[in-house]
Amino acid sequence: MRVTLRHSLLATVALAALPAAVQAQTTSAAPAPVDSAAPAADQLPAPDTSGDEIVVVGSANPAGQRRREAGYAVTTLSNEAIMAAAPISAADVLKLVPGIHAETTSGVSGPNIQVRGFPTSGDSKFVTMQIDSLPIFPVSSLAFLDNSTQIRLDETIKRVEATIGGQAVLFGNGQPGATVNFVQKNGKTDPGGLAEFTYGTGSQYRFDGYYGADLGNGWYGSVGGFYRTQKGVRNTQFPSDQGYQIVGTIHHEFEDGSFTLYGRQTHDQNAFFTAVPLIRTGPDNDIKLRPFPGFNPTRDTFLGNANRIVTFNIASNGTNTPVSKTVDLAKGRGIDHHLVGFDFDKTFGDISFSNKLSYAAGTTPTIAQFTGATPVTLGSFITSQVTAANANATATAAAGRPATGGTATLISNGQALTDLNQFVQGIGITYVLKKIKSFQDEARLSAEIFEGNTLTGGVYFADYDSDDTWFTGHNQLMTVQNNALPINIVLNNGVKVTNGSGVYTPTALALHNVYHGRNEAVFLTDSWRITPKLKVDAGVRYEWEQVDATFQNSARANISTDPLALYDYGASVLLPSTRPVEYSGSHAAFNVDANYEVFHNVNAFVGYNKGYSLPTFDDLRTNVRTTSKVDQVQGGIKTFSRLFALDLTGFYNTFRGQPASQLLADGTIVNYLTSSDTYGVELNGEVRYNGFALAGQGTYQHGKYVAGGPGITGNQVIRNPDFQARVTPSYTFDTPVGGLMFYATGSYISDRFSDLQNLQPLPKYYTLDVGASLIMHNGLEIRFTGTNVTNTLGITEGNSRVVGSGVAAGGVFLGRPLFGPNYQVSLKMKF
Template sequence: MSTNKNLNRLALSAAIAGILVSGTVMAQDNAQPQGTTTTTPAPATTTPKNTQQAADAKNVQTLQQVVVTGTANGGLKKIDASYSITTATLQQIKEANPKSAADLLKISPGVYPESSGGQTGANIEVAGFPGGGDAPYVSFQLNGSPLYPMSTLSFMDNSSMFRLDDTIERLEAVQGGPSVLYGSGQPGLTANFILKQGTGVPSGDIGLTYGSEGMERLDGFFGFKIADGWFGSIGGFWRKSDGVRDPQFTADDGGSLTATLSHDFDNGTIMFYARDLKDHNQFVTDTPILNPSSGSFSNYPGFSPLTGTFGSKADRYETIQTTPCNTAGCTPGGFPVDLAKGRGADLHMAGGNLDLDFGGGWSLSDKFNFTGGQMNTISFFSTGANPSTLASYISGAETADGLPAGLVATANYTNGGAANMNENVNTQGLWYVHKEISSASNEIHLSKELFDGNTLTAGNYTAVYSDHDTWYLGNSMLLQAQSNPNPIVVNLSNGTNSYALTSPQGFASGSSFALHEAWNAVNTAFFLADSWKVDRWLFDAGVRIEHQEANGTLQNNASGDLDNNPNTLYNNGSSYLINSYTTVPYSKTAPSWTLGANYEFNDNMSAYVRVNDGIHFPGFDDLRGLPSTPVQKIHNMELGFKYQADWIYASVSAYHRLFYGVPYTITTDTGQQSFVYDSDTKGINFQTLIKPFEHFTLALGGDYMDGHYTHYLTCVQYVAQDGSNQCTSINGMQLQRQPKFQARLTPAYDVPTSWGSMRFWITYEYVGNRYGDLIEQQPLGNYYDLSFGAAANIGENWSLTLQGTNLTDQTGITEGNARLFGFASSNGVILARSIEGREVNFQVKYNF
């Protein structure tokens, strides 16, 4: 661990601890009851901190809660919202015990995050949205502004840019509906995180957490009054962890610091925030798993799907060759890489919200955000080849390279010792991606109440953003097919000629794809929306016209021998950058619209109907591969019902989602296949929380969906189980990676005591059958897992929490072999990725 990293860690820890200690002193000096934090600075309540937390945990969801996401002006009660919205307080977020920001989204019915690769890089599926990987239909917002205007770039989804901590007040997650009008116009899921702000009475918390995977974490928050009408807050976290999949070095290392400054005017508020995130995370893709029959999976010898990783001390530090040299025996140019850097974030964000009421029915709202930094990746990625014996691998390589007969192989581990020719080996690509991003966005709403109950809103959203990338993919390394492997060095000789099958570090190939690109884009949208309250009816309608203009400059590449030595086989066909460039211009305009109606039967029951058309502009990666990529069109129809009583909260919606012009490209070892298709999905989302008797609640949420591909006019090539080449249509096939049925059931029980309170809960999660590909050749089966929690609030200040995930160590496959199209199991073995194994953590927190 470097000196700089230790200094950064100590500085962040000291900053949080120092601020919180001073906050404790200030709170004690004030000698006043504890306060709560809200979206708008408000007078402190007299509710003790732990009592309030217990109340938050017990409360049945309320339809009277005001939400701000997906609204044209100000806020809207949930009972009046004619769209699907899921909310969670900070306490409810913690009880969900999410492994990452992406994993939290499973509380929104129909959302399936594949949070099996670590803290970052999750694939997130929204039922009926044919993503098939990454997270193109999920956008993250901070206080109403998008973290980055494009929801997904290669090696960067929005969730990877965000970490959960005590600076968050609540989550509002909206599926479709009026979200097509605002912000980045996301037709899928918009996850809006609202930050805590300071209050009139200083308050906050400091917590220490230890996890069974060697995790140590410090959390804290402090909100305070600066002067009359001025409030501030600061908080964040620092964490290090070996990871459930221990790579023999720190798997997760970093933290975040967030500050806010807010001011109350006579006719409104203004709030500024700044957030700094620096976090490095191990990222894990496919590992070998036994696959004896369709949908059945078990441990591969020497490699647990729950705790195994190809990271190790032996392969942590490597040097990638990138630049050819011209003389025989020369050393190609390159640079060192460190697997501990992983797939992390080094980001700086700043923004703010302005809300003003001018009187006479006029009001204005403005949100702005600036984001800049790096989202880099240094990780192993599967090459697609299933494990084989070392002897078989060498024999196959000799044939593929056309080498003469009679060669004798010598194989050694890079850390010393002769390798066993009968042991199983696997190749993994050590991919390097340097990604530098920046963005600035602003959204302004100007509203006017035209007459009683009717408000018209006009506005503009503009985003200017860039992405500069350097990639070196491939770099296939020969490794033992076991967790924490050794790289293997193989040389061949017949006494006359010698051949290096691998480099001295164990690389069996150079880069298969070298890329340097610079993209700049501007999106601007104008929208007009109207809401009209007529007795018990609330109607709303809106239209948006958006224009995207993007320009890319791509450095061209070539392939060849990097060291001018044909006998060093490992770098003979490497991809490298050359001094010529290609430009890619793009300019498109497309409309979105929405129409909804909500009927309130009484104060605790309503029903709604909504129709909307959304769009999804192509991303930079789409344009690089196919500049003529069409703008996707999404048509959504939804019918919903909400009900609340003392003993129940229920929200149910039925939907029909149609997609047109969806692009898809899969990269395999034989090249690329690109598709453009449509899809058709019908489904039901449901959320309910029941209180059958005092102190006990039962929460159930999930969805059923029937989605398939349509209107694909030709067939796609794939390799069948018998090795033959086949061609089939994707029409009628189930949407890739999406379960037809998924559900989560959480019984919870509260125990009041003379010294505070206790709460116990357990969550059963079921994820139904899915397929890893578009042609249903990679069945992923179904799985379940159990998580639990126990919390004790002691007095007014102390809280203890014990939580755990995947208690029974279930194997649950989230993705198949991402480098193969078609049947991927060979001799009962498949490369796939499972959910992580059991993890338990314990937190001690002091609230003040």
């Protein structure tokens, strides 16, 4: 890791920003006592909205502040609320956060996460996930890799905090969108242990454990994690999700300070689910979805034992010599990743110091199916291949004559397929391997310069790498059915349309890029309690970015040694030569907000920030060097009492210069540059009375593109629903053995569009989840959850591999549907 002169000066700049002589005593960062009348929201299957809990996300003070006193909207989720919602992944937790729409229909990994008004075509660029207030990886989202893929939920997580914009634009990686902080348990704050066993739909078997203890002499330790295996709601015939996570912490308290050392090891394999064929009827504003014949969209999957192992040819470096590559789709979009972090806090007289650092490294494969073309009849497919073969002079010459037809057989057993009206589908097989590592450090110094006014200066440094290898394309011909069967096609002149795995197209995009990035930032904030009721926060950040990359050149070539092998013509191949790519840039962010206690239990807040997003590795890969700029205004009220709690937030943002890219089925990359304006309101609240509670979250927004070119300007912002809501009634009562709670959650997602051109509408849908828990006096807890129990057919994505509507004759198109009913029963023992 190289350290520049600028980096060595950052700490000096931060120190110089603080007064040299501070006479007043530093304000204590200890949490204020919780109002005994505040509602015990963490006993409900909903976000904690009491307002008195201490939150650290977006806070200049590393020890945090009361949520109701923050000048920005914050959602907090207790461990109980998370478990009651039965999320399938870290990204799925965000369904509980107003203003965020998480698409998790791909499975545990590979989500698309949309933040209100932020125009992103996929992935999760504007969502940073943190562990104990430091980003998991400095870049929130790379192609085929977002922050949520690098963490798994388990009982080592104490709570989750989330905010959009606000002061979070100043700290860490300066995220202008959503910052989500996963707060870990440790032996001091969370002593004791638990063991939990879970059984669920799709042969799910899971064990979770945690134990924290006082080790004596100011030392505390904890260890926890999980192991699970399951075939999943969509039965892949092999374990779709299988892996483990181990987490450990060591915490030590000493005079005027403390430190925490933690480590996380995650090894998980997760099947990735692609869009499937569906039939749509009705106009765009009232679309009805129907299953494609022979395929259950909420239960079925193309994945299966017959197509799990796939072989295709790639080119030897710089030659036309084919090299056979075999991949295992069971690895999916998994991760093998380790992370070590160290938090240090110390008070030096009138100055408090905090430092957080982490080192992470691992591999993140994507070995997955991606659909692009809609189903066709076997007869029409053979006809198209006859035309393609006869247009290939080399293949026709080798065959000695043109083809007039062909035969199809199942690869699994050699059975001939004679029904030419049978539907078949070409599904691309993508292989991506990312080797990543990162080092991050954030230091803060704080001092009270006069009574009620605290100045904080800090630095952030990140050094990170990604070594990417891609081979996309390799369309595999299959039957359209659950656990699809690969098909072999041979034309009647001897031309081989498919290889031994049913693959009929070559590598569409071969890529090998090595990236190194470095980001350095300084920030200065001031928190001023002007009166006992009025608090104002303001801050500025300036960041420098340097990226050095090496791109391996590529070309098109016919790589087969067999001229009859049609599937190897025109492959994308890597060449021995490389080219350097460099980028350097910088930008500033600013935030100011105020919070005023209107009444004892009512706070009002308002804030404005200017944020940005510097180009990432993937932007440079597509030759985009634009810095996205975001202006956000938000304001609202936070109120609570023994019977109710409510957060109501209005927002407006302008987004300028957001690059987006689309990878088409043939390997072509289409680039866009858009701008948008969005306004709206979000709500988060609950009411309680005599064991009954009603919790709800909702977001209304109106976002439009104001730039992007013909066919885009004036359209609704991609993927973002104008309205989404989630309502959870629950009832808790005492029984002779303990407290019993029943709850249900109804969710609604309004119409959206899957593409920037608004040609792929996604219809609205409703879902219903149910649950019950029994917490016994002896420490045992039994929980039952069921998600999408009504088997709703809703989709979160259209055909991302085409430009246009993607609708074929008869209303056939591709969409990625919700999972069908998923039930889980768990038994937890605390000790």
